Amino acid sequence: MSSTNPGTGIHHAARMFATEHLAGQMSRREFLSRATALGVTSAAAYGLIGATPVQAQSERVVPPMGGTLRIEMQVLAQKDPRTYDFTQLYNALSGVLEPLVEVRRDGSFAGLLLESWEVNDDATEYVLNLRPNVAWNNGDAFTAEDVVANFAGWCDSSVEGNSMASRLAALTDETTGKIRDGAATIVDPLTVKLTLLTSDITIIPSITEYPAVVQHRDLIGTVPSDHFVGTGAYRMAEYVVGVGAVLEKNPDHPYWRDAYLDRIEFVDLGTDPAAVVAAAEAEDIDMNYDSVGEFVEIFTAIGWEPSEIATSSTVVIRTNQEAEVDGVKPYADVRVRRALALAVDNSVLLELGYAGLGIVANNQHVGPMHPEHAELPPFEPNPEEARRLLEEAGMLDYEHELISIDDDYRRNTTDAMAAQLRDAGIKVTRKIIPGTTFWNDWTKYPFSSTNWNGRPLAVQLLALAYRTGEAWNETAFSNAEFDETLAKAMAIADHDKRREHMRRLQEIMIEEGVVVQPYWRSLYRHVRPGVLNGERHQGDIVNVHYLGLAE
Amino acid sequence: MAFFILRRVGVMLLTSLCLTFIVFFLTNLEPNLEKLAKTQGNARMTDAEVTSWLDRNGYAQPMVLRYGEWLGVLPGWTREAEDGTVTGRCIHGTVTAETAPRFCGILQLDFGQSTVFREEVSSIIGTRLGLTGILMFWVMVVMVPSALIIGVLAGMREGSRTDRALSTFSIATTATPEYVSGVIFITVFASSAVGLKWFKGSAASAMDGVTFENFTLPVLTMALYGMGYIARMTRASMAEVMTAQYIRTARLKGVSFPNIVVKHALRNALIAPFTVIMLQFPWLLTGVVIVETLFNYKGFGWTLVQAASNNDIELLLSCSVVAVFVVLVTQLISDIGYVYLNPRIRMA
Amino acid sequence: MDPLSWGAILAQMLLQFTPVWIALAVTLGISRAYKRRLGLYGKLYDSGIGIAGFTLVMFWVYTAVFANMIITHEPLTVISGMKNALPGSPMPDGHEGYGYYLLGGDNLARDVFSRMVMGAREVLKIAPAATLFAFMVGITLGLPAGYFGGFLDTALSFIANLVLAFPVILLFYLLVTPEIVATGIPTYMAAVLFLFPIAFLVVLWNARFFTQPMVRNIYVGLTLALGLWLYSGLAFNADPLGVVSMPPNVLIVFVSVVFVNAPTVFRIVRGIVLDIKTRDYVAAGQTRGEGPWYIMLWEILPNARGPLIVDFCLRIGYTTILLGTLGFFGLGVSPESPDWGSTINEGRRLLSIYPHPALPPAFALMSLVLGLNLLADGLREESLKD
Secondary structure (H helix, E strand, O other), rough: OOOOOOOOOHHHHHHHHHHHHOOOOOHHHHHHHHHHHHOHHHHHHHHHHOOOOOHHHHOOOOOOOOOOOEEEOOOOOOOHHHHHHOOOHHHHHOOOOOOOOOOOOOOEEEEHHHHHHHHEEOOOOOEEEEEEEHOOOOOOEEOOOHHHHHHHHOOHHHHHHHHHHHHHHEEEEEOOEOOOOOOOOOOOOOOEEEEEOOOOOHHHHHHOOOOHOOOOOHHHOOOOHHOOOOOOOOEEEEEEOOOOEEEEEOOOOOOOOOOOEEEEEEEEEOOOHHHHHHHHHOOOOHHHOOOOOOOOHHHHOOEEEEEEEEEEEEEEEOOOOOOEEOEEEEOOOHHHHHOOOOOOOOOHHHHHOOOOOEEOOOOOOOOOOOOOOOOOOOOOOOHHHHHHHHHHHOOOOEEEEEEEOOOHHHHHHHHHHHHHHHHOOOEEEEEOOOOOOOOOOOOOOEEEEEEEEEOHHHHHHHHHHHHHOOOOOOOOOOOHHHHHHHHHHHOOOOOOHEEEHHHHHHHHHOOOOOEEOOOEEEEEEEEOOOOOOOOOOOOOOOOOOEEEEEO | OOOHHHHHHHHHHHHHHHHHHHHHHHHHHHHHHHHHHHHHHHOOOOOHHHHHHHOOOOOOOOOOHHHHHHOOOOOOOOOOOOOOOOEOOOOOOOOOOOOOOOOOHHOOOOOOOOOOEEEHHHHHHHHHHHHHHHHHHHHHHHHHHHHHHHHHHHHHHOOOOOHHHHHHHHHHHOOOHHHHHHHHHHHHHHOOOOOOOOOOOOOHHHHHHHHHHHHHHHHHHHHHHHHHHHHHHHHHHHHHHOOHHHHHHHHHHHHHHHHHHHHHHHHHHHHHHHHHHHHHHHHHHHHHHHHHHHOOOOHHHHHHHHHOOOHHHHHHHHOOOOOHHHHHHHHHHHHHHHHHHHHOOOOO | OOOOOOHHHHHHHHHHHHHHHHHHHHHHHHHHHHHOHHHHHHHHHHHHHHHHHHHHHHHHHHHHHHHHHHOOOOOOOOOOOOOOOOOOOOOOOOOOOOEEEEOOOOOOOOOOHHHHHHHHHHHHHHOOOOOHHHHHHHHHHHHHHHOOOHHHHHHHHHHHHHHHOOHHHHHEEEEHEEEEHHOOOHHHHHHHHOOHHHHHHHHHHHHHOOOOHHHHHHHHHHHHHHHOOOOOOOOOOOOOOOOOOOOOHHHHHOOOHHHHHHHHHHHHHHHHHHHOOOOHHHHHHOOOOOHHHHHHHHHHHHHHHHHHHHHHHHHHHHHHHHHHHHHHHOOOOOOOOOHHHHHHHHHHOOOOOOOOOHHHHHHHHHHHHHHHHHHHHHHHHHHHHO
């Protein structure tokens, strides 16, 4: 579907990125992601690096028309899209509501309700060109008013749980908590201009996130399942929380492009993967949502087609250095933290915690998928040294309480960690907190595991999670050298030059024993043979408009 | 008799009132409300956001007031936001602030809104009870006749080899809770490890249409656990009847053994099992929860688990009303039935 | 090393249970020899069903006692490469200790056999104690309710019926959640329920020895000292000596199980008292001028022991099933606990591919409850012959 017209010009930075990619300094994925975020179409971006647009389109096939597809997925209670906290909420309505821009499996950005966009040189001005001839299924035309109204809605930080507000902070007025006057203006019915006070290249990536689906201008803040007004090709025939949802092609609504399936059924089988396998074997479903752990192998064994995507999502098992347990701060001592890391073999955590489906990580929270990653010698576990360090710190008899959330890989990984610590002669008890309460105090637990989603740049992650005083700094790590080096690294646009500082940052992560970060996760999904375009997406997006069935 | 029933109904109402208040109290404790706010709003809300959410949705009032509103003896809360929109307990769905009634509790037959399913509680309970009804029906069809047959066969010749074998079988089934037998059944009859694959290990498709394949295992799992108990009661009662004077007389008169069992003993022997079967209903409720979870059948038991784990207050309250109603009504029926069937007992 | 065959697995397991076999042989042998002097327990040896039940129950009791000697691996140790290993799988090279996972490995590469054995300990730690507490509560309230009748009876019966009208599973879902634990309600419940055993014993000694103040003071004093010490440790986790304590999640499970069982015991006791109250020896005691508590505890209760002992056995079985149900729904038990209910629940996720982690605890639970039921049956049969 890369029939979008190239923008009016190619951003100079995109040309710079192309040079870097061709010099081997940036992966193709990284390049595509950044170039397209600057308004370059993916076809043009492929052109910049001399790849043929055919390759660009090879991601998806064009399915034949018609058919019914049954997808296993949790069907959750709908809420105001701005407050979405699970991708399933968007997916169930992906045939009804659409975002302005989507991110594809190869990491490139492509316009949906936007036809194209241009970004000025210092990324302070965005011109969004709306796709013409898009209509709402209530008969209204899709116009610039809709877009401005949605930006205003996204920037409203007074709405509890509105995660878009923090993503679009560059458009928000800090004092009122609403969108800044003049931040989003209507140029003409099909053009919107965004004016930022500071440069921000993350505006386009932000509006591809699943809470950023576009609602009708008069329906901002409403729950879509109350009215099902949207621009998509489908209408909702049924939506029963916890049971299922049915999308049917809407015969009364002219959709702006092709949609293939006649009917999509979402079937909620709960959180137990065994039930999904049972349903797959009984041919009650055609596609699952997520294959985890052992089930990857099992689904493949029953003849389903796997699709895999490697990500920079990960799990960290971290200590909070400032946390007090019974009046002492057990993890303020670097020897204790290092001992915990030395006592475990990360490859075993990958094997037992995530069925080996990923790559082993080295406790640095920086990985080979990051362009500025520096290669350090692999981390070697050493239980004897761990015990020696603990003895030296006088903490050999201390009983650690290791906390985790209560489901699948996070729990299993943490259980495996506890078992390894016990093997090394360290006392551990486990505590499990259900998902409904786990996140209340997740940054404050003394010793616990957390899952982190991927970010394109390593410095983004380090700044978010380990800089002194950050809101999400769950380790309470505070190190002047680290902060200083990180600040230097973040000022350097060139990955190679940044790598020198990265090496030091990664070394500090190890020396200070900040976290145990055992592995990077790969994500999987399976489809019944004959299902088209159902590949796993790095953001878990299932856009039903692309799906189809082979004849 | 009328007075007896009237008094029982009175006690029943009082019991329901107490029980619903206990459920209301437990679900409305502060940590539970916080959990509710977080599941409804956003999992990572701050404390201030939680407070404001609770306030906006009417949870900030004193608990007794809200219980009264739920019952329908106090008017439902209303609240005017800064921009003039009026929200309230009785305002939801198509009902607007103008048309909303003042009272909306269970006395007005308004069971409220489910926060998890975003639907009328009454319609959820209706659909789900219907599905569970189908399950219960088949369980009863399997359980009652087989339990009675086992009990009668075992009890008609006490101490015989048949008796020993059948009694041991009955004890074994009472010792096998649903989660054990279900697991064994799935392994043996539905897994690729054993490979028989006669039945389906999931009853999800049974919600659209019951087939022999998808419903055998859940029905069998539930029927088995309850069966042993009824069978043992029948056996005891049968054994007692078989030693009665009139049976001996009949035998001495030369009536054939099968005739004695069918024509003379059976009717009297079935009085006790009747009450037991009625009292078995509440017991089945726990079984329903386990079996529906194990086999992924979305009936009443599944709804109860969803309501409880998401702290869906109004749904949970209605679930408990239904559950308590089932328990008390079956008790009442079993008492009345006992009086009717057994002429030796006279109720004051 | 090659994997073991099924025959070899069975032989190895029988070997591991050696301490249990010895203990069982000694117990059964001695009891049989002296059965005429052992009262109701001795009579059990006249009933085939009774012996079978008793043997099964004692098998698990001894397994719990000797668990440390029986297990082949630590129940929480994970060994790389043994994830979902089939029964009889040999250890990967370079591992010391026992060479096989007799019943295979679970999803986290832990030994299924050892977890099942340790599970017996978890179950037998809670079930009998909880049942005993439920009986203390039920008896302490049921005796006066049946004996005095009147308003006390009406009120207590109403409360008992109230609890009984609650579907058990709903009650558990309401009580055994982290949110409720956070409010401290379980501690209050424990504070009330755990008072009953102390009250029961104090009244018991007082009724017996109130004519001999010296003896009474010693008994009551000892009970109070010991009882309150345990009470402070168990209910409030505030043992001044720091010896007795109960983890909060065990406490809530314990309290809930006692709470669910006590009303049934209450109803049984009350029914028996109503029956026995009309007997002549009670009337005789009353004319002798004996106090009501003396009559209840020292005249009525001993005569009610038959049905109570039978029900006690059945109820331990029922409690075991309840604990399993809690584990099955993941309520209350500690996360890595090898107790049977939660092991079954964890194993059932991969049931269709790897049935071996779920089946051993399932059979274990079944056989223990079966044993208790058979034992109760045997006891009932023999006590009826009195």
